[in-house]
Amino acid sequence: MSVYEKYETVVGLEVHVQLSTKSKAFCADDTRFGARPNTHISAISLAYPGTLPRLNKKQVESAVKLGLAIGSKINQESRFDRKNYFYADLPKGYQITQDASPICIGGQLTINANDAERTIRIHHIHMEEDAGKSIHDMSPKSSFIDLNRAGVPLLEIVTEPDFRSPEEVDVFMNTIRQLVRYLEISDGNMEEGSMRCDCNVSVRLKGAETYGERCEIKNMNSMRFARRAISYEVKRQIDLIEAGGKVQQQTLNFDPVTGITTPLRDKEDAHDYRYFPEPDLPPVHLSDSFINNLKTQMPPLPQELFKQFTSKFSLSDYDATLLTEEKETALFYLDLVKNTPHHKAAANLLINKIKPYLNEQKSSVATFPLSVKSLADFIQLIEDGKVSNTIAYQRIFPALIETPTQTPLAIAEKLNLIQNADEDFLQQLVQEVIKKYPDKVTTYQKGKKGLIGFFMGEVMRLSKGKADPKATNALLRKVLEKQ
Ligand code: ADP
Ligand code: MG
Secondary structure, eight states: OOGGGGEEEEEEEEEEEEOOOSBOSSSOOBOOTTOOTTOSOOTTTTTOTTOOOOOOHHHHHHHHHHHHHTTOEEOTEEOOEEEEOOOTTOTTSEEEEOSSSOSEEOOEEEEEETTEEEEEEEEEEEEEEOOOEEEOSSOSSOOEEEOTTTTOEEEEEEEOSOBOSHHHHHHHHHHHHHHHHHTTSOOOOTTTTSEEEEEEEEEEETTOSSOOOOEEEEEEOOHHHHHHHHHHHHHHHHHHHHTTOOOOOEEEEEETTTTEEEEEEEGGGOOOOOOEEOTTSOOEEOOHHHHHHHHHTOOOOHHHHHHHHHHTSOOOHHHHHHHHSSHHHHHHHHHHHTTOSOHHHHHHHIIIIIHHHHHHHTOOGGGOSSOHHHHHHHHHHHHTTSSOHHHIIIIIHHHHHHOTTSOHHHHHHHTTOOOBOOHHHHHHHHHHHHHHOHHHHHHHHTTOGGGHHHHHHHHHHHTTTOBOHHHHHHHHHHHHHHO
């Protein structure tokens, strides 16, 4: 057993989710990403003396929705605190956050990593604001500051130290991303920094009851980097312990170029944030009716839909995963199966034809031109054996997109694609094929029954896809046996 196998990885996350509200957490400034630097900066964002914060209702609603989705207890009397520190991108000199009394308490999220179900407990979710952005790589001599982001609303999800591998962290972050998109509270876009996490990492001997000392890797906004950072850090800590050393509690930075973590600060010079209650904002009182009203607005959640798709519609885990990735696809599927009993065929159509089509067009189901009724008819046409799956996908689907007002049947007829099960029609084709390949007929009759596929293919080709496969197959077998 390698020395590394003696140890268990332990990780806890602090996930920051940037909310997609129109305005900032405590003022009306625009929150849009990518605007010219320092254009969305009112006196409040710049913390001019005498300005006062005012809470954004959307931020509160977003927090409650996320809390409801993961089974948190909603704190009906939460409070804001000031977290004091000095930095050039923090005009106020403090961040408004929630420390002692956050808006959501507890909760959990079940994830599926490495084919095992794992439950990650949530410690709490709190509301806060973002700082501005310091830019250190534009000039060799100066740093730049963009305050557009100062005051943008965030939710911070703090988990218990329940992760046991970097893969679980990765899956969890993707699950959160999917969830906030379903709830329409954030775009979950990691590249633009809408989701980032701090990873608290420690190791302990397998079977040990207490946790080891932890280090915190700051600000991971790529899951690929986060996995590498955690793996590196676990190895570093084990090597240190095995060499007789002790892990010191530290805040670390991960450098994706070198692949190593380096200390930003250790425990001795850890910030003393001097938290105290924010005097400019009253406690957030949430009435029962406010919470109940949000409950009624909750969309179906991905994990519920996954269960419904696999049990009620008997889809495979694979299909159900693909269909529930995005809410609009899942809802479209639900709409479609209201119109057709062929659940698997509907899943196939959505996964193999409609989604690739939409990707290609860079559009979404919201603007897809075909109605679910028409798609249901399309599926029925195949199920009734009027057209083959291939012909339907390759010929009828594109024609239907061109003229969405026509029925799939009308198009199939117009293009002369209706499959033919007529005995005379098929007999002619079968005879032609048999005459063409006497050797293969003999081989078939000597017992190589697998050749039926070859004969089928030939008849199909001759008929330009119009021969009814079931009837052709039956006829071929009959004729071949007789000869
Ligand atoms: P603090 O108050 O010092 O920030 P918390 O107890 O609130 O510390 O924990 C912050 C984060 O660190 C949480 O995500 C938690 O799960 C994680 N964490 C705490 N202890 C450990 C540990 N020993 N190993 C890994 N993660 C830990
Ligand atoms: Mg912390």
